Amino acid sequence: MAWFDTHCHLDFLPFSDELAKHLTEFELHDIQLCMVPAVGPQNWQTVLSLAEHPMLKVGLGYHPCFLERSALLGKPEQLLPQLDTLDQLVYKHRQTLSAWGECGLDGRFPETLAHQEFAFVQQIVAAKKHRLPLLVHSVRLHDRLAQLIKQQQFDVGGIIHGFSGSYTQASRFVDLGFKIGVGGGITWPRSEKTRKALRRLPIDALVLETDAPDMPLYQMTTEHNTPLHLAAIFQCLSELRSESHDQLKHMLWSNSLQVLNLST
Template structure:
C-alpha cells in the first residue's frame, strides 16, 4: 500500500516504532531514524510510543532525547506480564521521577482477559499503575480486551480522574460514552477501515468529535487492503480519511480537531 499524504499535520497517538520489526522493513533508513522520516513525509509530525514493560523503558527515553517530536509512555502491557516482577515498580517510579516533558502518560497498561496471563496479576499491576499515574498526575493509555466491566469497576473504585486514551477501541456506543464520562478519549485505529466492522464504524460516527484521537498501533492493526503487512504511522492519513467519510464532516475540521485532541489528551503544547 502506497502511503497517502495528508494536507494537515497528524499525530499518531499510539505506535510501537521502537520494535525490531522496523529494522528490516524500512528500505532507505533502518530503525527509528527511518521510521520518523517516513512518518514525517506523510505529514505525521508527532508520534507517541507506549512501552510494553521494563525491556523498553530506557530505549524510549533515549529515542525521545534524539527526536523532539516523539513522545512516550512508561508502564506494563498486560500481554507481557509473565516476566514482570513487582520489584520493577521501583525502577518505574525512579524513571517517572526523573522524566522529561516527552514522557506524557502511564502505559500501555490495562487488562486483557483474552490471553493466558494470570488475572490477579494483571489487576494488581494495573492498580499499581493507576496509583503511579495519580502520584505523578499523568493520564493512562489503556489496553482493554474482554475486560471492559472490570476496568470500569477498578477505575471507579480507585477514584482515578486523570483520564487518558482507550487504545484500539472496538466496543459499543454505550461503552464509549462510559469511557468518555470518566474523562477518556477514544483511540480510533485501522478497524474503521474494514467494511465488516460495522459496529465500530457506526459507533465512531456518532461519538463527539472532541473525544477522539487517531492511532495506528504499528506494526500491528494494518489497514483494510494491507492485511498481512507491517503497519506504519505513515498510513495514519488512511484512518483520518475514513473518519471523515464516516462523519460526513470537512477534512479541515476533522483534522484540526484530531490534532487538538491529541495534544489535550496528554497535556502537550501545540
C-alpha cells in the first residue's frame, strides 16, 4: 500500500532544485501522492506548475504568516486586492486544484491577528464558493479558528494541518467535517496531549503529512524534513492505535483521497 503526504512544500529548497530526482526517490519508497499547498502571491504560479507532475496535487491559498507586509500596516481590507487575485486565479485553474490553502490563523503573531482573521474568512467564503476543501494552518488558535469555520457554515471539509492540541479541539474540527493532519510533531516527548487525542479519534479522521522541509521529527538525522519520513511518523502513530498496520495504512490512504475528492 502506498503513502500520501497530504502537506509538503516541494517548491521550497532543498526539493525545488532537483525535484525530478526527489520524486523518483519518493516513488521508490512507495510515496505515490503529495499535496503541495501555496503560501502567497510569491509562489502561486510556481505551485500551479507542479500540477504537471502526476504524483503532485496542488492548492492555492494565502498563509497567515505570508500576508503582504505593506498591507499589514493598514486596515485588513487592504488585503483585498491580493485576495481578489487569488480568487480569480482559483477560478481560472479550478480543474487543476485539489484544495484551497494553505490558510488559517497563527497565534504567535497577535499583532497581525485582525488581518489574519480577515484573510481567513475571505478564503473560507471563496473556498465554499469554489467547492474546494481547506488546508488549514492552525497554531494556538484552534477554538477561534473552529468558530470562524462554523460561522461561515463551511461544508466542504479539509485538513487541519500539523495538528497539535487536545482531543476536544480535534473533535470539534472533525465535527465540522475536517480530517486531522498527523505530522512529525507527534514524535516529540512534549506532545503527549496530541498523542492522547490521536489515540482516541476515529480512524476515519486521520491523514498523514510531513510539512517538509519544515516540522522536524524528534532526533531527526537529516538536515531537512522530507516525505521520506512518512514511514517514521506512521510508526509513531501505529503505536498509539489499536488497528493493524495494514488497516491503519489503508485507512490513511483512503481518508486522504476522500477529503481531497480524489479517485484511486
